[in-house]
Amino acid sequence: MNPVTLLVSILLVLLLAASATIGLMQRKSEKDLGELRSRITSWWIMAAIFLSLVLSGKPGAILLFAIVSYLAVKEYFTMIPIRRVDRRIIFWAYLSIFPQFWWAYVEWYEMFIIWIPVYTFLLLPFRQVLTGETKGFLESTGRVQWGLMLFVFSISHLAFLYILPPIEGIGGVEMLLYLVVLTELNDIYQYIFGKRFGKRKIVPKVSPNKTVEGFTGALVATTATAVVLKFLTPFTMPESVMAGLLVSSAGFIGDVVVSMVKRDVGIKDSGTLIPGHGGILDRIDSLTYTAPLFFHFVYYLYY
Amino acid sequence: MWMKRLFFMLIVRPLLLLVSGIRADGLRNLPKDGPAILVANHNSHLDTLAIMSLFPVSLLPKIRPVAARDYFFGSPLRRFVSEKLIGIIPLDRRGIQKSGKTHPLQPMLDALDRGEILIIFPEGSRGEPGKMKPFKSGFAHLAKMRPDVPVVPVKIGGTDRSLPKEEALWVPFILDIDIATPYHYGNDIRDFTQIIERCFHADR
Numbered sequence: 001m002n003p004v005t006l007l008v009s010i011l012l013v014l015l016l017a018a019s020a021t022i023g024l025m026q027r028k029s030e031k032d033l034g035e036l037r038s039r040i041t042s043w044w045i046m047a048a049i050f051l052s053l054v055l056s057g058k059p060g061a062i063l064l065f066a067i068v069s070y071l072a073v074k075e076y077f078t079m080i081p082i083r084r085v086d087r088r089i090i091f092w093a094y095l096s097i098f099p100q101f102w103w104a105y106v107e108w109y110e111m112f113i114i115w116i117p118v119y120t121f122l123l124l125p126f127r128q129v130l131t132g133e134t135k136g137f138l139e140s141t142g143r144v145q146w147g148l149m150l151f152v153f154s155i156s157h158l159a160f161l162y163i164l165p166p167i168e169g170i171g172g173v174e175m176l177l178y179l180v181v182l183t184e185l186n187d188i189y190q191y192i193f194g195k196r197f198g199k200r201k202i203v204p205k206v207s208p209n210k211t212v213e214g215f216t217g218a219l220v221a222t223t224a225t226a227v228v229l230k231f232l233t234p235f236t237m238p239e240s241v242m243a244g245l246l247v248s249s250a251g252f253i254g255d256v257v258v259s260m261v262k263r264d265v266g267i268k269d270s271g272t273l274i275p276g277h278g279g280i281l282d283r284i285d286s287l288t289y290t291a292p293l294f295f296h297f298v299y300y301l302y303y
Numbered sequence: 304m305w306m307k308r309l310f311f312m313l314i315v316r317p318l319l320l321l322v323s324g325i326r327a328d329g330l331r332n333l334p335k336d337g338p339a340i341l342v343a344n345h346n347s348h349l350d351t352l353a354i355m356s357l358f359p360v361s362l363l364p365k366i367r368p369v370a371a372r373d374y375f376f377g378s379p380l381r382r383f384v385s386e387k388l389i390g391i392i393p394l395d396r397r398g399i400q401k402s403g404k405t406h407p408l409q410p411m412l413d414a415l416d417r418g419e420i421l422i423i424f425p426e427g428s429r430g431e432p433g434k435m436k437p438f439k440s441g442f443a444h445l446a447k448m449r450p451d452v453p454v455v456p457v458k459i460g461g462t463d464r465s466l467p468k469e470e471a472l473w474v475p476f477i478l479d480i481d482i483a484t485p486y487h488y489g490n491d492i493r494d495f496t497q498i499i500e501r502c503f504h505a506d507r
Contacts, residue, residue, distance in 0.1 A: 071324075074324065074475055074476070074477060075477065077476060078461065078464075078476045078477040082464065084432065084467070087464065087467075087470070087472065087474045088472065088474075090474055091472060091474045094474070094475065271326065271477065272326050273324070
């Protein structure tokens with residue numbers, strides 16, 4: 001069976017199982033499980049949009065990543081404090097998104113990898129100079145550049161992973177699906193293990209829901225899943241174990257780093273775009289860490 | 304009217320709902336049909352467009368923002384946009400002294416009697432970004448004369464970042480719109496103005 005067809009079938013079974021379980025739970029329990037139900041409905045919709053665009057071919061897939069990146073950085077810019085003159089800097093920050101994904105589309109790696117960390121990094125302070133507002137320069141430039149790094153640069157690694165040429169018949173599409181499915185499952189494992197066995201909090205000040213038990217359970221479960229889904233990659237057995245450990249721990253860090261931002265500005269959810277999940281930042285927080293790290297893991301090993 | 308619908312379907316709604324994004328709270332409080340008076344705070348030209356884009360396109364012809372005649376009908380281009388694309392009801396800021404014969408609120412009363420939905424900004428102008436000015440009582444006078452018409456407070460945020468006064472560059476930020484439950488006129492213009500104004504200062 002084709003690896004992509006196999007994965008899509010597995011996801012379909014998982015989603016059906018989730019919907020069936022929630023249906024049974026609702027019948028037995030008095031509590032209203034509306035929140036959990038809308039979360040699963042959103043999973044269906046996200047999976048449908050994600051899979052149909054990623055499998056539609058290169059333009060559709062890269063457009064999807066660019067839009068996700070835009071929506072995420074927009075949520076970020078909406079929640080941070082800004083000065084009046086920062087509107088212009090943020091406008092330029094938005095303009096850097098399209099080229100970043102274009103470099104991935106035309107497979108220009110050297111440009112892709114320095115566009116935001118070098119060129120945009122050097123351009124934004126210059127635009128600040130033109131505004132002439134010296135007070136708050138460092139904070140503002142730092143905030144905007146940091147948002148671009150995390151929500152545009154990091155996320156754009158999905159696009160470059162996608163266009164990587166095939167090895168032994170396994171291409172970027174399969175590895176992209178591998179990364180995204182592992183990252184999202186890791187989030188779900190952390191939630192489930194945390195709910196079921198969670199006692200000792202890991203980072204109580206940043207994210208009170210994160211527990212040692214949730215993290216460890218997810219580490220084991222994600223690594224096991226990484227081995228099971230090995231058919232989507234050219235990995236050997238030890239490599240897939242390493243990929244699992246990497247995605248699980250990096251996903252955790254991405255999640256708590258974005259929580260840190262929300263704590264700093266005093267917001268719980270970054271938005272209301274995805275019913276039951278919050279904003280798009282709440283859904284892709286783990287990916288901001290797993291995407292670049294997994295990409296360079298693969299790139300180092302195989303390219 | 305077809306121009307207004309096309310303008311909103313092809314330009315305003317895609318830009319505000321997709322590119323900028325609106326987080327709306329209390330959508331169920333939005334009137335399903337007129338007559339009604341929406342009272343909103345005012346920071347930006349986007350306020351009117353954002354509120355209007357929450358309504359179904361079929362209801363758009365009935366939505367009538369009230370705005371200053373001297374500015375919005377000040378040039379042929381502005382007049383075209385205000386009249387044909389947005390459907391503004393012009394208000395004479397100098398009011399009674401100038402027009403003399405008819406009551407300055409008469410065009411709004413007529414609109415309510417036709418079953419239309421008014422959008423009123425009682426601060427009078429966009430003012431300083433993010434700061435509220437004291438409310439004027441025009442909407443309360445309307446509510447007194449048409450006591451059956453519901454008055455809906457609509458609190459809007461984020462437009463002062465997206466497109467502040469005296470700026471021409473539009474930068475996408477997510478807009479927040481909070482629609483409160485409707486009020487009806489009590490027995491005093493001053494009291495009613497204050498009750499509505501308080502909705503805008505309370506945290507949600």
